[in-house]
Amino acid sequence: MTGINKWITHLTKNQVSIYPLVVFRIIFGILMFFSTLRFILKGWVHDLYEVPTYFFTYYGFDWVSPLSNPFMYVLFLLLLITCIFIIFGLLYRANTVLFFIIFTYIELIDKTNYLNHYYFISLISLLLILIPANSYFSLDAYFGICKRKKTIQAWQINIIKLQIGLVYFFAGISKLNYHWLIEAQPLINWLKHQSDFPVIGKLFLYDFTAYLFSWVSAIFDIFIFFLLIDKRSRWISYFVAFVFHIMTAIMFPIGVFPYVMIASTLIFFNDNFHKKIIDFISKYGLLNSSKSIEEKNNYQTKTNSVLKFFLIGFFTLQLFLPLRFMLYPGKLFWTEQGYRFSWRVMLIEKAGYSQFYIHEPKMDRKMLIQNRDYLTPQQEKMMSTQPDMILQYAHFLSKTFKDSCLVESNGEIIKMGRNPKITADITVSLFNKGSRKFIDSEKNLSEIKRGFGNKEWILDYED
Numbered sequence: 001m002t003g004i005n006k007w008i009t010h011l012t013k014n015q016v017s018i019y020p021l022v023v024f025r026i027i028f029g030i031l032m033f034f035s036t037l038r039f040i041l042k043g044w045v046h047d048l049y050e051v052p053t054y055f056f057t058y059y060g061f062d063w064v065s066p067l068s069n070p071f072m073y074v075l076f077l078l079l080l081i082t083c084i085f086i087i088f089g090l091l092y093r094a095n096t097v098l099f100f101i102i103f104t105y106i107e108l109i110d111k112t113n114y115l116n117h118y119y120f121i122s123l124i125s126l127l128l129i130l131i132p133a134n135s136y137f138s139l140d141a142y143f144g145i146c147k148r149k150k151t152i153q154a155w156q157i158n159i160i161k162l163q164i165g166l167v168y169f170f171a172g173i174s175k176l177n178y179h180w181l182i183e184a185q186p187l188i189n190w191l192k193h194q195s196d197f198p199v200i201g202k203l204f205l206y207d208f209t210a211y212l213f214s215w216v217s218a219i220f221d222i223f224i225f226f227l228l229i230d231k232r233s234r235w236i237s238y239f240v241a242f243v244f245h246i247m248t249a250i251m252f253p254i255g256v257f258p259y260v261m262i263a264s265t266l267i268f269f270n271d272n273f274h275k276k277i278i279d280f281i282s283k284y285g286l287l288n289s290s291k292s293i294e295e296k297n298n299y300q301t302k303t304n305s306v307l308k309f310f311l312i313g314f315f316t317l318q319l320f321l322p323l324r325f326m327l328y329p330g331k332l333f334w335t336e337q338g339y340r341f342s343w344r345v346m347l348i349e350k351a352g353y354s355q356f357y358i359h360e361p362k363m364d365r366k367m368l369i370q371n372r373d374y375l376t377p378q379q380e381k382m383m384s385t386q387p388d389m390i391l392q393y394a395h396f397l398s399k400t401f402k403d404s405c406l407v408e409s410n411g412e413i414i415k416m417g418r419n420p421k422i423t424a425d426i427t428v429s430l431f432n433k434g435s436r437k438f439i440d441s442e443k444n445l446s447e448i449k450r451g452f453g454n455k456e457w458i459l460d461y462e463d
Contacts, residue, residue, distance in 0.1 A: 012155040018136045019274035020267050025133035027263045029087035035256045036079045052376050055110040056389050064108045089138020100125040112382040117257035131156040165225035170322040170343040172221025184210040185431040186349035194251050228268040334461040352384030352428040359421035360414045387455045394422040394445030422446045
């Protein structure tokens, strides 16, 4: 037990240099500033939060809704401001809290906008609230707003490393499936559209290349964390990660995720590496590192029990979420039950076509609903393959037509009642293998409760 205790102490209580955490704070702030600015300049605030008339909320967060114009733009402006304050470490704690709240709020508005890196950013910003990344080379330290120190407890850096490691590891574990390894899907379909890639583009036309990429990327994701924590393999493994992410960014439209991972993994490098970065910024920047140095601090900071329990709960949840799919029957890529928040990056190629019907109570006659009257093309595309959104949309339609009256061309008035019946005909294609019926078209979706239980109305996938 002595050896285990020493190992735990080494990873949690030992005093280590604060340099890696300071550099991480600066890089995080810079990345978030430019990604937020990019979001605004591309018009996505308008397209995603002003144009839609209906939003797919997460279960339990139905109270979340977008602010009216121009207040959504005000929120994004506040995000930009908090990023600047985080970069310079001014009023750091308040601004990391504000960044986390605003960013996560925006993320929760509509789950059709879900991306893995949005989720990752929310988690990292939450962890940054808990650690003193402003205790050195910051305006807070310069003006005496916080205690200045060059060392911190090891856990305050290692929780960031652990979170990054979990992303990579579960991304790799999720690739250990038949479609990815044996069929090289979806890469075998996607790479053939990248034949104009410089130098090696023609190789993408061969199935062998897709299989090579599938296997190498799975091995890379599983082992990269362990290679990064080993100083003997750190440089070569980071170079491989850099090339891997740059190629991914060029070939596939997955936003800033590759750049976030390239920048985040710098935290694994040693103190001298980060000290050189700080010295460079100090030489050409606005801050002077020498003014943020405390003479020497050897004191031990106690971690309170509440924080310990929070971190244990946080990482327990991070271990559970990627594995929760095992609680559900059926094919994961078909049902997508337990798919989100599990670091499954670029694993699925899925397309669906959906038609919803409202039934009149007396004779069960049905009328086709025009999805475009309520959803944007992007929302309809995402909803048509994801069961929780299908059910949520059906509930919305039932509520919309509640106690309404429809007038037929012959003058007949049809009263829809208090809980109009909603059914849907939905076909889905998985990995471009042909469309199949996705759900039971006879089920009255308006009577099915939302929740985390198994959705028995999803039809089985048959090869």
